Amino acid sequence: MEILLRKSAVYSFFMGIGIAILLVNYKEVENLGDGVRSISYKPIAEYIISVLRFGVIASFLGLLCGLYIVRKNR
16 A cells, blocks of 8 residues: 555656646746737746646645545555
8 A cells, every 4th residue: 555655646746747847837928019028037946946846736646646546445
């Protein structure tokens, strides 16, 4: 049981990080008018923290899903 929960948490953490790299915005675009746009990029530390936060949340969700599967199969 413990191995299944650990694997589900670790795998969902890495899947969450992979999805976060695709979905987390790393830049902000402002439309200043007349077709002029201003693009500002997030600092790398802020981007990494956002990605890791997404991965940790996915890890907890994976852990809860694994716990549900274990208790359902009992």
